[in-house]
Amino acid sequence: MEKEQWSSKIGFILAAAGSAIGIGAIWKLPYVTGVSGGGAFFLMFILFSLFIGLPLLLAEFVIGRSTGKEAIRAYLEIAPKGKWYLIGILGVVTSFVLLSFYSVVGGWISLYFVKGLAGGVIEEGANYGDLFGQTINSSWTVLAAQAAFLLITIIVVAKGVQSGIEKASKILMPALFLLFLILIARSLTLDHAIDGVKFFLEPDFSSITSESILFAMGQSFFSLSIGVSVMVTYSSYLPKKGSIVQPALSVVGMNLFIALLAGLAIFPAVFSLGFEPAEGPGLLFVVLPAVFEKLVFGELFLLLFLALFLFATLTSAFSMLEIVVATLAKGDQKKRTKFAWIAGGFIFLLGIPSALSFGTLAEMTIFKKNIFDTADFLVSNILMPLGVLLISIFVPLKIKKEVLRQELLQHSKGGSLLFNLWYNVMRFVIPIVIIIVFLDSLGVL
Secondary structure (H helix, E strand, O other): OOOOOOHHHHHHHHHHHHOOOOHHHHHHHHHHHHHOHHHHHHHHHHHHHHHHHHHHHHHHHHHHHHHHHOOOOOHHHHOOOOOHHHHHHHHHHHHHHHHHHHHHHHHHHHHHHHHHHHOOOOOOOOOHHHHHHHHHOOHHHHHHHHHHHHHHHHHHHHHHOOOHHHHHHHHHHHHHHHHHHHHHHHHOOOHHHHHHHHHHHHOOOHHHHHHHHHHHHEEEHHHHHHOOHHHHHHHOOOOOOOOOOOHHHHHHHHHHHHHHHHHHHHHHHHOOOOOOOOOOOHHHHHHHHHHHHOOOOOOHHHHHHHHHHHHHHHHHHHHHHHHHHHHHHOOOOHHHHHHHHHHHHHHHHHHHHHHHHOOOOOOOOOOOOHHHHHHHHHHHHHHHHHHHHHHHHHHHHHHHHHHHHHHOOOOOOOHHHHHHHHHHHHHHHHHHHHHHHHHHHHOOO
């Protein structure tokens, strides 16, 4: 069977951006920013995304497109001797764990969407914090929602995701932007909204700790889906000719833009309505209904936003399951369906403790974190940075410099200056920065 390819550059860009948009920028960044000090954290996130995330995204694009193979087989082709293929295995395992708790949040969104259809979310004077608490405390309900979310993911990935995701992304992603702008316009006109804008955009470096620096770096990796070889797999579907620099810049730019929109939509409302910016994972589910309650036709807008947010969340889930399935199938499309169901089933089982972390297993903690937060911390702050460190070492060490130059500069307006800057950042800057932040977070420095 002929290998699938993206039908257009914009289709690839939207699919790659969709891999993170939803959980990365819309849900996770606002609440991590809230608990990590606001503007200073957001500034660090931008810097990490541009100066570490972008070069690493390009590195994963190079690995994927140059080999035309998914994680593990791509590393094996480049470096058949040694244990470098373990980077691909690390990426597959990380995506597996990530999707196990990500699907829990996907289930929450699904529940809110169903409640919205029944008109059961927005009520005048409602306590949305209590509503969210009741929703995630119901063990059987959250497990059923998680299973339904994974079921959709499995069905789509089993059939092949490129044509469906690509076509839908061109319609739904712009619609998501438009709804964000409407929400921001309303949020900024609320009383004391400026306090939320200042919290989000005005850096206060006195609140920065070594842990928040590690969080900012981890969030930049999370938002760009790097360090787990998802982008290796996605870029393996790219045609051999064409620039990879412009798509990489577009993916980073879209993620930063969405992150900015999410902050401007949520934090002014947080301060205006008297919510706590350090609300945690429930920030989006508590604040958004309160904001839409103040809009004309707010319930309709909330329903549309939840539908689009659900789509954005699913596109991320597709990429996580895709790397697992593509690795197991090893290019044999006939095996795709079987492995999609097997992998999806095991991911559901692994995610059960995370789903019950706010209900039945609420009292169970690991290093003072519940199971959901522990899985999140493991992925964002340990496994992803480790994957990034190994990729930053692998690319300049194992891929010939001329191959890197050809891949990076092909159909690109940049010249030797661009390549040399990227190459030296990959060789010297990124590994050192990651190691320093790691050692500092461990209390060694």
